[in-house]
Amino acid sequence: MPKIAHIELPEFPLLLAPMEDVSDPPFRAVCKDAGADLMYTEFISSEGLIRDARKSRQKLDIFSYERPIGIQLFGSEISSMEEATRVATTANPELIDINYGCPVKTVACKGAGAGILRDIDKMVRMTQAVVKATHLPVTVKTRLGWDEQTKNIVEVAERLQDIGIAALTIHGRTRQQMYKGEADWTLIAEVKNNPRMHIPIFGNGDIDSPQKALAYKNKYGVDGIMIGRASIGNPWIFREIKHFLKTGTVLAPPSISERITACKKHFHRSLEWKGEKLGVLEMRRHYSNYLKNLPDSKIFRSQLVLMDDIVAIEKLLDEALAFYSAMPDLESKVMHQMKMQQYQETEPPYETTFIDG
Numbered sequence: 121m122p123k124i125a126h127i128e129l130p131e132f133p134l135l136l137a138p139m140e141d142v143s144d145p146p147f148r149a150v151c152k153d154a155g156a157d158l159m160y161t162e163f164i165s166s167e168g169l170i171r172d173a174r175k176s177r178q179k180l181d182i183f184s185y186e187r188p189i190g191i192q193l194f195g196s197e198i199s200s201m202e203e204a205t206r207v208a209t210t211a212n213p214e215l216i217d218i219n220y221g222c223p224v225k226t227v228a229c230k231g232a233g234a235g236i237l238r239d240i241d242k243m244v245r246m247t248q249a250v251v252k253a254t255h256l257p258v259t260v261k262t263r264l265g266w267d268e269q270t271k272n273i274v275e276v277a278e279r280l281q282d283i284g285i286a287a288l289t290i291h292g293r294t295r296q297q298m299y300k301g302e303a304d305w306t307l308i309a310e311v312k313n314n315p316r317m318h319i320p321i322f323g324n325g326d327i328d329s330p331q332k333a334l335a336y337k338n339k340y341g342v343d344g345i346m347i348g349r350a351s352i353g354n355p356w357i358f359r360e361i362k363h364f365l366k367t368g369t370v371l372a373p374p375s376i377s378e379r380i381t382a383c384k385k386h387f388h389r390s391l392e393w394k395g396e397k398l399g400v401l402e403m404r405r406h407y408s409n410y411l412k413n414l415p416d417s418k419i420f421r422s423q424l425v426l427m428d429d430i431v432a433i434e435k436l437l438d439e440a441l442a443f444y445s446a447m448p449d450l451e452s453k454v455m456h457q458m459k460m461q462q463y464q465e466t467e468p469p470y471e472t473t474f475i476d477g
């Protein structure tokens with residue numbers, strides 16, 4: 121069983137990726153229910169935390185059912201990262217994670233996120249400062265390198281392990297690639313198979329089905345995988361992968377009752393955590409995910425994204441449940457839609473959101 125310092129994880133753990141504006145406590149609650157073994161907060165700006173920015177501070181909120189959880193920090197100044205680590209430690213997560221993978225211009229071009237891949241000495245110094253600033257285990261999430269010519273992850277992994285990180289997650293792309301092309305896991309496997317390495321190595325990039333999870337587990341030998349985009353609107357991917365790894369059979373997609381229950385839970389947690397106004401507003405972007413591949417779901421979606429009244433929203437979700445529960449052959453209709461969807465998707469979903477964001 122892999123262990124991150126003293127944190128025990130199940131065999132071949134499935135990690136929920138840190139995702140800005142996605143992996144907040146309401147979303148994490150439904151992913152935990154669906155079987156995520158280790159979760160991370162969205163990335164938090166070290167400068168924001170130090171300045172006591174309300175939004176950054178709020179991202180430190182952790183609930184007991186989410187454990188084990190890591191708080192992810194990013195920044196370009198070593199002293200700020202050090203101080204932010206001390207602040208994040210007081211929130212009492214299981215671990216602190218450093219983001220050295222964000223490719224977004226506003227972050228990377230200031231030397232934070234994946235930007236630090238152009239200055240490995242600084243990356244090592246920053247990591248060392250973070251490790252020293254907390255009693256918690258420190259993990260790192262990064263990419264293969266800055267660009268095609270500088271894929272230095274094997275050296276980076278050794279150097280970071282040497283100064284005390286407790287686990288490493290590698291997204292199989294360079295910064296230059298952003299989210300384009302296919303993630304290349306061969307270098308991730310090289311890190312994992314390096315006899316010098318003894319910390320857990322988690323692979324990340326493009327896992328979107330139980331079959332792919334098993335194939336990559338076998339082919340690349342990583343200690344676990346991290347899932348991002350494929351969990352959006354489909355938190356059940358965690359339990360689907362676990363079931364497939366255990367039995368070799370494909371679990372049926374979530375029932376309509378499970379979908380609506382998860383949607384309502386997400387909604388309630390959003391209201392509790394964000395307040396009613398923002399909770400209602402920000403939930404609007406999730407309805408289409410929960411209703412994805414259901415026939416005629418536009419009828420419900422188009423109303424839900426305009427509604428403000430909490431009771432009326434809940435009533436409409438109940439109506440959707442009744443409508444689909446009474447529909448003959450719903451499961452085969454959903455499967456058909458899923459197949460059609462695969463043919464239509466030429467770009468990975470959410471690509472533009474993050475690059476622009």
Ligand SMILES: Cc1cc2nc3c(=O)[nH]c(=O)nc-3n(C[C@H](O)[C@H](O)[C@H](O)COP(=O)(O)O)c2cc1C
Nearest residue numbers: 137138139140162163291325326347348349470474
């Ligand atoms: C909307 C969105 C937000 C993201 N925000 C973060 C973030 O805050 N921190 C981070 O390390 N990576 C972030 N990422 C990258 C993911 O954690 C992950 O590395 C990437 O999506 C590849 O994994 P996937 O193919 O399973 O989605 C984000 C990705 C997306 C799509």
